[in-house]
Amino acid sequence: MRFGANYTPSQGWFHHWLDFDLDAVRTDLDAIAALGLDHVRVFPLWPVFQPNRALIRPRAVEQLVALVDAAGERGLDVNVDGLQGHLSSFDFLPTWTQTWHRRNIFTDPDVVSAQEDYLRTLAAALADRPNFLGMTIGNEIAQFAAGPPHPDPDRITPEQAGSWLERVLAACEEGAPGLPHLHAEYDTSWYQDDQPFTPAHAARLGAMTAVHSWVFNGTAQRHGRGGPATTGHAAYLVELSKAWALDARRPVWLQEVGAPQPLIPAGHAAAFTEATVEAVLDCPDLWGVTWWCSHDVSRDLVDFPELEYSLGLLTNEGEVKPAGKSVAAFAERWRGREHAPAPRTTALVVDAGDDGLAPHRSVCAPGGPVFDAFARLAADGARPTTVLASLADDADHLAARGITEVVTVDNVA
Template sequence: MVIDTFAQDKARPGEDPIRTLRFGVNYTPRHGWFHSWYDFDPGRAREDLAQIAGLGLDHVRVFHLWPLLQPNRTHIRTSAVDQLAHLVDLAGEAGLDVLVDGVQGHLSSFDFYPEWTRSWHHRNVFTDPDAITAQADLLRTLGRALAGRPHLIGLQLGNELNNLVEHNPVTPAEVDHYLDTLLAAARAGLGPHGLVTHSAYDAAWYGDDHPFTPEASARKGDLTTVHPWVFTGDCARRYGPRSPQVHHLAEYGTELAKAYATDPERPVWVQETGAPEPHIPAADAPDFARATVRNATECEGLWGVTWWCSHDVDRSLADFPELEYTLGLFDAAGRPKPIAEALAEAVAEPHIVQPRDTALVLECTPSTRSVSGPGGEYFEAWMRMRERGVRPAVVLAERAEDEGYLAARGIKSVVLPGL
């Protein structure tokens, strides 16, 4: 695990820099959303990043668009790569560290494919050997361009790549090959310093027979990323926007991810969470932000929390789902919203890890994975324990009698759902 650049300059004297919590935001440009890459304006980016840094956040996650970076299978545009590197440098000037996502891929309900993967040239991006080679080339190129920048956190394969499975059928074994190949390419380009990661939306954890598996998320790459969204499984509507199920969702996602890891000390990053209307009404968003941060930061091994997202999508842009227009900490005019103030307050508070010496046993198969998602029997059993004041860990059934493993996680007792 390569983690030597987590937060060296953020740690206070005597602290382990690896354990210093990180708080950031997924950067969505205020002017033009991600279409702004077509006419990248460093001045506007500098303004956006200064606003983000002003909230006391320490990092951003940034996204370029795959078709602009690699319009032909064997051609990577140097100017587009230079734009991305420039944005990383601008963030550094603002005092922000940066994680770069490479293959976009999927963003806010839109999929961005280069033309060489579509229509007459259709290639399955997960299984076609030439398509995999091309993506690996792109990640190596990005890694080389970004390596050595002092504010770089690392390189991620792309944003929620499993959103692309609907148009690119794939098996779990093929996903494993795809991820292993791309992670190796990213590491080869980036070199020994910085994180190499991948991300998936919640179907990887809760979706029955989804080809991206919890094991892949929790065991591949340098840490585990989770994207616990309140609309998954209709969580907020099912339980209510102020419910414990909603306020503890990121905490639960962190603990669930830890259960699937083979390394008991593997860090977990709450890399996306946010307050989408109407699932979380604007009046409830500040309390949701405070509760999400406070509850998640009680988890041992949490790398940090990265909010989605920095700026609202301007309503002059058409065809976004309604919830996408209101997810920002800043509105489309650049004004901070009440949720921005609440998040800044929560980030500035002391954060104390709480022990979890009781674990709830999870037993499921790939075809019954939904028991662990909102509405599922296991999810609801865990939340009932949490409402009673217990902070349950999650342990897989096959590890429930492994004394060495349990001891390594600080677990002293295990209980079955329903008992």
């Protein structure tokens, strides 16, 4: 069982790559390691590392390697997100994909080839580091592919999204063979009918499934800061992902989860953290929990959405916050312990239409019939999981997952 943090540098936020200070990074990593965490997820800025389609800056790659080495010296493993992409409401795309050079980042052959070179280069530079966990393609890169909410999307079909993912994942494998490379999408892949990055992509491509749980998506608004559906949202996403997985034991990584104000007030952050993590730890095949984020964003930086300034486990000055103490306590409790919850034997049927395209996946969103039925089952102590309608009568599939009871939305009072 792994506990970690998404590393947000205390000095300069992700702009620290422009003025890279390894001593400042070491100070941040010391504070993260002092919480008892075992890994970080880090974020190179794509336009900083590859400012021209034919230029991957050697000095930037060296700085990334230095960061990974510094983390290793502190007992921290590192997952590296490559295509940044999108972070905390800001987009970071190279100029060679924008305005006068506007090209679709998923389908233009020159852009995709350059992405492959970039991801392969980062992976190869880290392949021999024992604390390198592998690559994540990018942070919630699906948000570029559909609008709304994105104001200027690079529109693609689900088939094009799948083809792109296969290519960029293969590039990571070429750079660092045998490591668990993956991609990470946010909840529109599970909840938005026309999002071209589908649940099947998330649950079938890459070494494991990543889920990002944010309760400002309507969950906390509907169910309150401490409602079981709110504190159980991360567990719901983990179990929802298993409906589309072809491997009955596919690992699921809760790669982002946080306590956003004001929906989760500061005084309630510790309670929310404890309840959320307790709920998700009852999910079989959970790889780990990685909190968003390590450090608060400095108030010296402007134009962030207000909630972004207060999501850290640590203040910008490195002081441990209540949520940080809660995550540290979980890390201490689980250090060296095997994570093996009992199988979830009750499965709720999910019918989102075609299994690959999921054209009606909004049934799974907050307020949808699948979401609400799952919440009611969980509140009744049923420990539910999910199963696709097409597999609900497949005895071999159910047995492989330990499912002994199948219920439909209409069966749940």
